[in-house]
Amino acid sequence: MAADYVPPVQKGFGQLVDSIFLLVLVYCSLLAPLLLKTPDKPPEAETAKAHVTWKELGQNPAMEAQWRKLGYDAQQAKPIITSRFDYQIEPVSLIVTALVIVGYFVFVLRVSEKQYRQVIAEKFGETS
Template structure:
């Protein structure tokens, strides 16, 4: 006589804990690079305020018009135009993120293996 297999059901509280844990891991992995980033250098002191022109900033008349539509003058736009985005990869952040992902993958693999073996044992008996 064979009985139908009924898999164990995870309770709602367990699902909530799993969801919150995953959300926390994602949040921490996204926040960690910001927390580990070196503080920005203080702005350079300007002894004499010089007038900046759009031409010095490499902006043509069409670009200037767009900046003005956004409410910027040349002085206000200068830090935005002259500051370049930093696309450098930070090794510590990369390693921490990789370790979190690999660790979680290993955890899921071990738990899945254990559950798979349990199902096989229940279904076919050892």
């Protein structure tokens, strides 16, 4: 009768290294867009213009109250309210992201296939 299969056990140090490595990868992936962002135009040009009212910015009294709770007056809030979000896709970033995802997927498949074959060989005594 064949012995029961006992899977290999990863040591605590290996688990610690794996966890730290994954945390570093997550941290770097979240920090990268901030480091790669190009600086916006300085706001001095807009603050030098005439006084702005909340009504000119299209804000009702409830919105104005919320802005004031955040510590903004109409002049400080103007660049935030009037700026548009940039939804442009950067081809280089998109390609790098796709390559990293595909590369990781291929890596996981290769390692999983190797481990799967080892388990089958240990369990059933087959080699392939």
